[in-house]
Structures are given as structure tokens and as C-alpha cells.
Amino acid sequence: MIGGPQGSGVDSSATLFAKACAEAGLWIYGRREYHSNIMGEHSYFNVRVSDEPIHSHVDPIHLLATFEPTTAQIHAADVVASGALIYDPSSTKLEALQLAKGALAIPIVYGDILQKVAAETGADYSKLAIVRNAVAVAASMALLKLDLKYLFQTLEEMFTGRKAKAVPLNVAAAKHAFAAVPPDMIERFPYHLKPVANTPRLMLTGTTATALGKLKAGCRFQTYYPITPASDESVYLEGRPEYGALVVQAEDEIAAILMAISASITGVRASTSTSGPGLCLMTEGLGWAGMNEVPVVIVNYQRGGPATGLPTRSEQGDLKFALSAAHGEFPRIVLAPADPTEYFEDAFEAFNDAERYQTPVIILGDKTVANNTETVLPFKEEHLQIHRGERASDAALAAAAANGGQFPRFALTESGVSPRPIPGQRGGLFWMSGDEHDALGHISEDPENRLVMHDKRMRKLTLAAREIPLARKLHVYGDDPADATIVSWGSPKGAILDALPVLKEQGIRCRFIQVHLMWPFPGKELESLLKGAKRVIDVEMNYSGQLASLIRQETGFAIPHKVLKWTGRPISETEMVEAVTEIVKTSAPQVVLRRGR
């Protein structure tokens, strides 16, 4: 772990370190924690490194790198007895820390190293604070016995163009820091990293994965209003104009969703991204899109709520909201991806769903996956196909053009999906209205029309439930038969997957069912999996167990055990193991998790 005041380069240090480890063939999982603040508040970054794929963080700290006293004061107590603390003795007093007995304390005088770099390179000392990052990373690498060449490689990749002049400064600082770690300490430190041969992998965050999925899907219209933790995705898209995606920063989330809806009416694949408070503002547009059968994709990166809540922290409190947002009833599809690969795939498939069923699709992500950095295998693309749904045929348009030019956009069909023309097409004139409407789109309050139109829209959901493959609805991991069945959705998946082998080693065999399609809910499919299951445990990052209540609503199955967390901090592998062990031992109905600062 590395920590420091926000704005001091904590992110850069962690990214540098994670990337250097990844360059050495290792798998990394980086967890970012920050305040709603530009500069000064305490922030930190956990980087977990392994020679096998990992999907979560753990609570014990094996190596804590600091360059100021606050981080040491807050986190030193979490350093394991076999771990180490890197600290600056010129500012941090070791006696004041609750460092475990046996843990190594490695003094690195940052000022001395920066002086040496200044003398060596002729750089202005007062401007060298930025290379502190390289100092912390290089000292850590010395302790971990990881060759500095991986760091140099990373520096060269990260600092290009105008920033390239920073490379020699960082390299010099890294060399001095590397040499400043006493060799006996290195030998006493038990956690040494060995490079492994590995296939190329992607190192990225969830927002980047979503952005890539959207581009691949042909999304060429993205709107947003700045909000944490969603903006990163839109800014990433905006920075890649070569793909032709138009990104509009709207005046609010109301306008953001409406621009996307309207763009979609004209035939482009369009989407918007936001977080809970923004989704609140989008609800009227969501209902309008449902009423007018407009394909639109909305990504909601959940954060702590209600209201401003915990703006930079994670939660899964929006499930029920996403299922029911906006007044009245209309079909919607709600997807809950759980890791960067699923963020990519869902971002891609969401546009197919939206166009096939001509209705809004909500992707429920969260801050954990959005902001955390992971190494993953390159995304599979071979199977990807684009389905644009029912469009008005040339023949139908020609026939309409010869007969007054109007087109029954909302024609009643068996599936509920009506072929849609695109404005600009001759013979396609249609109308849309938030009011209930007839086949042409004109306002109608006729009860018979309402009866059939409402049913036409709603039955698209039956079609979606039938057509969406099981592989996109639920995923099953672990052992069967099992001592316990864990049911969860979204980001806790990482900690659960990592906990499974640990639990197994402790003699607890677990099966894990990940619910992926939240609506239309795969009730039947889930019910058959839950029937006769032993010790079913619901795991969620919210207060009330929203998935558990949805499962009860849709299947009648009451999950007897819950593991819940609502501190805004993600669930760790450590906590997952502890919680499942406790439930298996004591049959506790509810375990509330609280770890993480």
C-alpha cells in the first residue's frame, strides 16, 4: 500500500508500481481510495501482486510505502509482523506508530535522495517533489527483490512526448532509492517477487473497459455531466477522437440522457454515463425512452447514497432504484457486470439489447470496478456481433412513401418490437409522444389503444428473457455439492472468487452464483440452482440486501444468511473468508463487514 495527501502523486506511484510488476509478468489488483477533495485529504492505493490471477484486495498490509506521517499513522497498525514500512525519518517518528513487533521499518530520507538527484542532473531541487513517486516505488522494489529494469521500462512508457524529460530524473531517483535500502533488511523481508513468463494482458480500470466496449459496439454518441466516479469513461472517449465518437458534456444529467435518446432516434448508437445522483435526474428521460421505445444505454456507476452520500466510495445501493426508476411501467433491461472483462462485454451487448428490444438498457457498475486497476486477459472479440434490431425495410418505406409518407412506427406485432424508420428516410414519417399514442405515434387516450399498446411494449420483456442466453444471465463457480452457496452480483465477485480456494483449503466447499442479468430477472433459472442448496449466503454492498429481496420476490426463495457492507469500502478477500467461515460455524443470519479505512 502507498498513501499520502490527495494530489501528491499517490495514484502515480501506485500505477507505476503496479505497471512495473505487471511488466514482470505478475498479475495485479489495484484498489484506489480517495476523498471528495482536490488536494490534501488522505488517499491511498492498495496494490496486490500475485503470480496467479487475482480479483480483490486483502486487508493485511505486507509493505507500506509512505513519504509523510499521516499515512504511516493511519495504516502502520495494519502492517503484518512479517511486513515492512518504508518511512521518512525526517518527518515521521517511528515511536508514534503502532507498528507490529517484528515488522521492518526502513528509513528513506526523501530529501537526501532528491538532493543527490539535483546534484547529479543539475535539476532544480525545489521542483523535484514529483520524483518522490519513483523513490517510493524503487525502495519497494528493492525490498521485493524486483529488478529496476521493469520500473525503467514503465517510466519510458508512461512519460512520452513533452513529459519524456522526466524519465532521467526518475531513473536517477530510483537508483538512489534502490541503493538506500539496507541489504540485511532485504534479506529479512520474506515477500520477494519473482518475474514470471506470462502472456500479454491488459492493465486497465472499469471505466476504460466500458469505454472500449462502447467503441467496439459502434457507440458514436456519448453524453455526460461531470460526476464521480463516472466521468473518467466519457473523458477517456473524448480523448480518442480517432474513433469518431461524439462526446457532449451536457448542462445536467437531464439534458445528458435526453440528448442521447434523441441522437438514438436519428439512428446512431448512443449512451450516457453517470452515478446515482445523476440517474435520479435521468428518470423522466428514462420513462420517455421506455414509452417511445427508444434504444439507449445508461451506465450507472454506483456510489454511496442517498443524496451526495459517499461520492468517492463504493456501494450497491441502486439495484431496486434501477429496476423501478421513473413512474409507470415500461420494459427495461438491467445488466450488472462484475469485473473489467464483463464491463467491456456488457457495454458491447447493451447496444444490441437496446436496439433489439427498442428500450433503455441500464448497466449497473460501481465505483470499485470503475476506479480499480486490474490485469486481465485481452478481451475476446471473435464472438462479437452487432444486431441493430428491426428497421423499416426499403419495401415498407417505399410503400408508405407512395401512400402519404407516414409510417406506423408503433405497429402492433406479435413480439412487441415494431420496425423503426430513421428520420431522413422517405416514407418513414412518424411521431413520438410521452403521451400514450397510436401506431403512428399520435396521442391517444382511447382505452382499447392503451390496452394493446401497453401490452405490446411490456411483452418485449418476455422476448428479451427468452432470447438472452443463460450465459449472460447467471454464472456459477466453485464446488457442487457444496457446504455453502454464495449468491451475489457486481463487484463483490472478485473477493468471492479469491475466497473460494482459501475456504476450500479450510475445509469449506463453496459454490458461487453470480446474478448478472438483473432484469428481466432470471428467476426460473436461479430457482433451480437454489433448490436444495445448503446454507445459501447473500453477499452485497448495501444495507438491506436488495438482491436477496429481489430473489424472494421473483422466486419465493428466502435466503437465510446475508453478508452486507455499507461503509463505502469494497469487500476484501480477507473479510469474505471470515464472513463465510463465521456463517458456516455459527449459522449467523447476518454478518456486517466494516474493514477498510
Added chain:
Amino acid sequence: MAVNAPVALKPADYKTDVHSDWCPGCGDFGILNAITMALAEMQLPPWEVLLFSGVGCSSKTPHFVKTYGVHTLHGRVVPFALGAKLANPKLHVLAVGGDGDGYGIGAGHFVHAGRRNVDLAYIVFDNEVYGLTKGQASPTLGRGQKPKSLPLPNLNEGVNPIALALSAGYTFIARSYAFDLPHLKTTIRQAVEHKGMALVDVLQPCPTYNDLHNREWFSQMVETPQGPKPRTYKLEDIGYNGRVQNPDDAKEVDAKRQAAFEMAHRKGDRVPLGVFYQIQLPTFEERLAANIPVLKDSTAVSLAIEDPATHRPITDLTHTYRELLV
């Protein structure tokens, strides 16, 4: 009629046969007629026109106009219109709605549309009341005024749409009157033909709820030092020209903006109609296209995204993956 015969379209060809449920004598009829007359005058192919509206009496307009028509949400017509125009700048996009819709619940969107300068024509039906909900005060009703639908005089100051649009950055700002069809038709046409964000604030009697500024009031002669004069008059008739000739001439721009601002606030019993201000500036579409090379000769809507035979996506992410590979 053969579909491809080059027959000139008449205003009636831009009308649907949907029954209009506006009150008899409503100014909406005048505006609807002026819109269809302007469309016919420009001979715009109906399928290339996309008419958006908000919610309210006036926002039913698209159902009566035979082009693509989208009746949206209360106060939200502008972001809708804007999204469509950005996605497909080849469409002629018009937006209509009431004064409550545009200057009240939609005021935020109204302001930001000016900042962007998307090529849209926005026609506001301004009757000082919320007609569909039985005549409550709208944002343009002056303070102390009490149309018959209000139990007590209005407590709020009225907003000045012309001055607001000017502050927000609209590049075409005009006022017209619902029953001055020739003037209204011409003004709407100018707004549609203007390249940029155009506002036409149309003064419009509400015969049911607004008994202060009704059709009679607009047709009255007003006493002036020069003798009785009609209530409304044309800006060009008093030698006013709000059109900026050279947008790069800061002095001219300043002078024209100031003149427009003064004209927007002119007090008195008479009501000026016409173009208060017009300037040619780069549109948002042009500025976006400057950032996104492929949009220079194309539109977001027309970009190919799949191989039509295999339905495989054609977007190649290779160079972006390379940045992320470890």
C-alpha cells in the same frame, strides 16, 4: 400522385389530418399556419424535417405537422432537438414549445443552448400563462399583472426572453406575433435558414385565460405624441438593424449587442417585432467536427459500425489495446 413527381409542396401538404384540440381563437393556430407556410416556402422535404416540442398546449404542434415529429417532455425540447441535430446535422431540426416550457422549467437548457450555438430554430409560443393547467402565471407574465385565471396579481417579475437569449449567446433573436402571419412566416423562415441557434419569441393570445393581452389588445391603436399608432410595429420600420455584418469586428458586435439589449428593454405601450440581433458564428457542429476528423465529411448517424454481411463490428481497437498491454 406519383411519388417522385416534382410537385411543389403547399402549406396544406405539411399538415396532418389529426384533429387539433386547441381552443377557438388560440394563437397556436396562427403559429401552426406560419410554420407550414414557411416549410412550404422553403420546399423542405418533409422527411428531412424533424420537429420537436416540449409539453403544453403549444407542444401538441408536431402532431399537426406532417414531418417527423417528436413531442417530448415538459421543458426538455431543447436538449432533444440538440441531440438529434448533432447526431445528424443534415436534418432540418425545429423546436417548438410554450413560454413556461422554455423559460420556466426548461430555463437551464435554454441558457446552455445559447452557449453552444447548434444550428436549430426554436419557436416559443409566448402567451404569459400555463394554458393546459388552467392559466397559472408563466415566466413572461409581468409582476402585478392579474389575468382572469389568477386569484391574485402575479408576484414574480417577468423574464425578458430577448435579453435572456442575448446574454446566453443566441445568434438569431427575433420576436413576432401569432396573428401577423406574413411577418411570422418570414421570421420563422429566417430562423430556420440562420446557421446557428435561433430564437423566435412569438407573442400569442390565450383567449381562454389571458384577458390582458388578447387579440383585441394586440390590434388596438395606441396613443403616442405622434398620434394614434398600431400596438405592434416592425423594427426595420424605425430604421433598426440588429444584424452584425462583420462578426470579427468587435466594435460592431458590441454596438449591435447593446442596441439589441436596449431594444429588448424598451418601455411603453407599443411592441416592436422583428430581428433584434443576428450574428454568424461557428456552430457547435462545426467546432465538434474540428475535433473529430471523421465528422468533417460525415455524420455520427452515417458512420459504418459493422460488416453488413457478417455483422462483425468493424471498429479496430488495436492501437488503444497496445497502450494498455503489459
